[in-house]
Amino acid sequence: MADEQIRREIEQQAARVAAMEAARLAVKQIQQQEEEEEEEEEEDDDDGNIPMAQFLTPAAAPDRSSIVYLAFGRNDFQLRTDLINLFSNHLQFYGKANENSNTHLSRFLRMCHNFQFQGVNEDAIRLRLFLYTLRKGTLEWLDSEPHASITTWDDLARKFCNKYFSPAKVAR
Structure with a gap:
């Protein structure tokens, strides 16, 4: 009887492990599907229109320097x-x-x-x-x-x- 009980516990444990693995795979598939849908939405949104929030957000002015700064000639050099x-x-x-x-x-x-x-x-x-x-x-x-x-x-x-x-x- 003890052997039978041990065998049932092992089978139940194996069933729980299998169920957990199946659930983990299902969650992973759902996450991948959501990521793909988000990527598709981003591609669809790229129609040249700028979202209002982005339009109203201040941006730094681009560097319009009159000077074209030459390379120092050494990668490890910087002005102290x-x-x-x-x-x-x-x-x-x-x-x-x-x-x-x-x-x-x-x-x-x-x-x-x-x-x-x-x-x-x-x-x-x-x-x-x-x-x-x-x-x-x-x-x-x-x-x-x-x-x-x-x-x-x-x-x-x-x-x-x-x-x-x-x-x-x-x-x-």
């Missing part, structure tokens, strides 16, 4: 914040009448020559650091230049001088 702060705090150009753009460029280049990085493109560094020396209206001038119109350091230096070096300063 202390270097950025050095240029930002000690070399500032406001575009005032008493400021000389050529002097500013000379000082900027002199500071840049103090920092040499093996295998790093100098133009890439200059293009990134120069904007940290600009203040107020001069930064707005740079932002107002056409998108991607500055691709080299020479482009930036030439445009800067054309804007801020007046013939009246030559006469002095």
Whole structure:
């Protein structure tokens, strides 16, 4: 009788395991079916109309920089914040009448020559650091230049001088 009871318990246990496995498979099939239906709905919704919620959600403005930033030439290189702060705090150009753009460029280049990085493109560094020396209206001038119109350091230096070096300063 004990053997018969053990056999029945084993059969019941096996039946429970089989039922649980069948239920697990059924749940998995339902989940897959729901995922497929959601994908189909998403494909059907892609008719070019923008949902109102998405339309009303503010989005960040795309980067419309006038400068095309060159690659550094090394994947492991990045500008240190202390270097950025050095240029930002000690070399500032406001575009005032008493400021000389050529002097500013000379000082900027002199500071840049103090920092040499093996295998790093100098133009890439200059293009990134120069904007940290600009203040107020001069930064707005740079932002107002056409998108991607500055691709080299020479482009930036030439445009800067054309804007801020007046013939009246030559006469002095």
